[in-house]
Amino acid sequence: xxxxxxxxxxxxxxxxxxLRDPQHGCPxxxxxxxxxxxxxxxxxxxxxxxxxxxxxxxxxxxxLGDLLLxxxxxxxxxxxxxxxxxxxxxHAISDKMLRRHPHVFGEERYDDLDAQKQGWEDIKAAExxxxxxxxxxxxxxGVSRGLPExxxxxKLQERAAKVGFDWPDEQPVLDKxxxxxxxxxxxxxxxxxxxxxxxxxxxxxxxVVNLARHAGVDFSQALxxxxxxxxxxxxxxxxxxxxxxxPLAERDLAAQEALWQQAKQLDDPAA
Numbered sequence: 001x002x003x004x005x006x007x008x009x010x011x012x013x014x015x016x017x018x019l020r021d022p023q024h025g026c027p028x029x030x031x032x033x034x035x036x037x038x039x040x041x042x043x044x045x046x047x048x049x050x051x052x053x054x055x056x057x058x059x060x061x062x063x064l065g066d067l068l069l070x071x072x073x074x075x076x077x078x079x080x081x082x083x084x085x086x087x088x089x090x091h092a093i094s095d096k097m098l099r100r101h102p103h104v105f106g107e108e109r110y111d112d113l114d115a116q117k118q119g120w121e122d123i124k125a126a127e128x129x130x131x132x133x134x135x136x137x138x139x140x141x142g143v144s145r146g147l148p149e150x151x152x153x154x155k156l157q158e159r160a161a162k163v164g165f166d167w168p169d170e171q172p173v174l175d176k177x178x179x180x181x182x183x184x185x186x187x188x189x190x191x192x193x194x195x196x197x198x199x200x201x202x203x204x205x206x207x208v209v210n211l212a213r214h215a216g217v218d219f220s221q222a223l224x225x226x227x228x229x230x231x232x233x234x235x236x237x238x239x240x241x242x243x244x245x246x247p248l249a250e251r252d253l254a255a256q257e258a259l260w261q262q263a264k265q266l267d268d269p270a271a
Contacts (some may be wrong), residue, residue: 012069013086016076034077041070042148053224099123139163150219153209170214177211180204229267236263 019029044067051060075086100123102108103116110116124142129135136142139162143155160166167173184200187193212219237259241248248256 009086012072013076016069016072020076020080029073032073032077034074037070037073037077041067041074044070049220050224053221099127148220150205150209153206154213154219157210157213167210167214170211173207173211173214177204177207180207233260233263233267236266 018024019026022030044063047063048060048067051057051063071089072086075084075089079085098105100120102123103110103119108119110119121142128142139159140156143152143159145152147155157166167176180200180203184197184204187196187200209219212222237256238248240259240262241251248259251259
């Protein structure tokens with residue numbers, strides 16, 4: 001680790017300002033705005049999660065840097081527009097952490113973790129009221145529409161569960177999943193209406209998120225693992241196909257399926 005000043009925030013802020021300089025900066029950086037950079041911000045957050053999932057701590061350092069750059073990029077654009085500066089971002093989050101942790105930085109005391117979580121929600125509700133947001137007494141109030149939809153589904157389910165609207169265990173969730181899958185199958189068989197298929201497939205995905213919640217499984221992590229497993233096995237198929245002299249794309253589906261089964265066996269003999 002280095003404590004050299006040239007690796008500090010001041011240098012990073014200066015680099016970003018230079019990149020955005022209309023006369024001497026990078027043409028690509030100069031052309032960007034909040035909406036064009038937002039997808040990169042989301043992507044970099046997922047890159048951080050992936051590095052953690054792989055336990056690649058060297059890569060995590062680099063990915064955290066990429067994510068930090070996104071914050072600096074947005075702050076620089078805000079500075080140019082006269083909206084706020086990076087220091088304002090840092091001050092705002094510092095103030096928020098102090099405000100939302102009165103049990104650490106103040107005299108508040110919570111009996112247990114559930115009480116602390118409720119205190120957090122109460123403070124957030126007070127913050128919304130202070131900003132003049134319209135009062136919303138729904139249990140679902142404050143669930144951001146900017147979340148990835150799977151995450152928003154999870155938040156909505158957790159909020160509903162707090163007032164008792166929840167299945168007692170995973171079995172009725174599994175039953176509901178079969179019910180929703182049957183409705184998708186029926187729509188394919190009888191209508192194939194795109195809007196109805198969207199609704200029915202959405203119901204399946206919502207239930208899958210609920211099933212993961214009841215299982216105590218992180219939905220995003222489970223999907224990342226499934227993606228990694230598919231990629232690993234598919235690449236093994238390609239390797240075996242090339243070794244036999246016939247590329248995968250030139251084989252029919254039955255031959256490809258046979259290679260898939262071989263790849264599965266190699267990847268996980270117990271599968």
